[in-house]
Amino acid sequence: MLSRVADAIFWMNRYIERAENVARFLDVNQNLSLGFHGGYQTQWEPLIRTTGDLEKFTELYDEEYSQHNVVRFLTFDENNPNSIVSCLKLARENARRVRDNLSVAMWEAINKCYLRVKEFSRKSSTIDNVQELLDLVKEQSQLIVGACETTLSHSDAWNISRLGRFIERADKTSRIVDVKYYILLPRITDVGGNLDVVQWAALLNSASGLQMYRRKYGRIDPDRVVEFLLLDREFPRSMHFCLIHAEIALRSMTGSQPTAYSNRAEQLLGQIKSRLNYASVRDIINGGLHEFVDSFQLQLNELGEEIHAAFYGEKTAKQSQTQQQSSFSY
């Protein structure tokens, strides 16, 4: 596969995954904000922290974390490079560049997804009734993934699609954990204290994990929730799961043997994954969850750069908190 194409497919998938994750965050927050008069003050600021775009937000909206501003910022604001519309636009731009490498079904799904969401953005009332849009984005994203799984040969393009998708998802799950955990348990001594089951359930829901969590652990327990989202080997949005499958995808492309590595990206990915392989949730919390997640995110960013280097032969410049495609090559 052409190096340029690999890069474009990698980012195309990251942007689609990113858009879907933003839709999930918003969905959960939206849900929380309904039906609780007085008792619960839904916080919109953490949502912005989760996406890692606090700086961009305050630049555009000062510090007015109103529902309206946050929803606009995350959905249709083209000034926000990580809004749903921006992500889907970039995903489609990348897809256009490499559509000869995609199956027709996949291209059509991506193209339609962008066009449908774009159509939404023309209706002024959408901001206040965003639910339909969020459902659309989630549904379309799953259609794209479905087309990818069932119509694309499971070779390079498929592998790099998965690589992009899993790295993006691992990053987003880590952000959900970080931000929500921080709010739910402001002091380390609070661990094990009074639980706010509703909020914890919302945290799981943000990662679409409540149902699967219940089946595995039943009652809500903060340690278990953290363990589930960080270390579970079977839940497809847990950080560990994402890295296991990212590694399989990367190794399929390079053909290197297990436990050996053929480039820096493989080495780094192996290291990050190993850390999760043998970690215990107690150690992580005792050592500082935020610190753990923070270093995880930094490593993921470095991994993104190394993947670019492995396939492109050059490294990208240092990036902001949320990684972006370095540039389109013409």
Added chain:
Amino acid sequence: MFQNYQPVNTFDELIANPGVSRFENVTNRLNQLSFEELKLRQQATEQRMEDLGITFAVYGHKSGTEKIWPFDIIPRVIARQEWTKIEAGLRQRIFALNLFIQDIYNDQKIIKDGIIAEEMIQTAATFRKQCIGHTPPKGVWTHITGTDLIRHSDGEMYVLEDNLRCPSGVSYVLENREVMKRILPEFFEGESIAPVNDYPEQLLNTLLATAPDNVVSPVAVVMTPGIYNSAYFEHSFLAQEMGIELVQGSDLFVNNGFVYMKTTRGPKKVDVIYRRIDDTFLDPDEFNEDSMIGVPGIMAVHRQGNVTLANAPGTGIADDKAIYAFVPQIIKYYLNEDAIINNVPTFICSDPVQRQHVLENMHNLVIKPTNEAGGYGIVLGPHASAQELEDCKQLILADPRNYIAQPMLALSTVPTICGDVLEPRHVDLRPFILLGGNQAENIYVLPGGLTRVALKKGSIIVNSSQGGGSKDTAVIG
């Protein structure tokens, strides 16, 4: 639906006279649909085209660079019997032109025999000195040709341009047919219509067959200037349909006499490049040194015979509109046959006698630069103001070699959905011809081709960049 259709004062491809169809089966079947229904189908095609991303880019267009190319669902029909003759004419023409180009860059017999003046060749902007003495693999220069044909009011077909460089539009032929089958299946019922969907296979065959000698499993690619090119959709479509890589100049490099592409598994040798970029951008070492979309050193590899460029650089010489005037003689010279399809009578302004005729009759003529494509720079004498004609005259006098003139030919019409009625709109026809070797049997002609339609009333400018659309073209019988 066709009962009230009024052909204008020219040849109509479907309705000979009010109420008289040239293809009764077709009009009878379409007549079973109400006009309202037809309009709904028309709207459905637009949605479908958007979903599939069948777009083209308009340079300098403000409302976004991508546009859906307008498609009208009333098809253009050609009888098999007539098509057989057109096809024979195209085969003859391409075969002769390929021999001509080979001769021009090598023995120049046609010059020595006094058919074409050497000066005419030397002064052509598209003559490439870099190609002198070169014979491309299998002797093929013009792998892909998209000849423009028009039908005059006398009912005869004429070749307007040969388009031997990077003709575009074939992807729309294939996509139009797919959309038609989905949206207007009634048209196909019980009819024998020549299929077009083997074109990608034929194109791939042509590319692989003309690979450099001694390459066992040739690797072919499509080369595009990039996503902002007006025909980018087509480039990616053809690569996708053929299952080969779509590359940009930056994906390729030259090393040790061969061309390679940069892949995730390291460099991979490329043997055949279906390049959709102009000669002058191919190689900054030899042509336009500012070209960012080319590949330094690729021309040297081409001359060594280690890579096939399709079409070969240099074919533009036969696209020169002054050279065009000689095509009937070219056919006679190389094949000893009379041209099967007519040439449009052409006055060459570099010839003093012909120039005088042109200057005296500008208001009746179409004046064209000899080396422009896409309809740019054309002056339609009968429609031009006195000032425009005067400007044009000065241009001709300043550089007579750069201009030719032709009589205004009427373009035939096809019924087209215009608001709430069917109206005649002018069309041309661009068939696509593939040449995969130096024998006549190596030629493939796509049945039908691209019908472009001028959507503006009375207009004869069919170019997509200037308000043209397209129609499905069905060879029936």
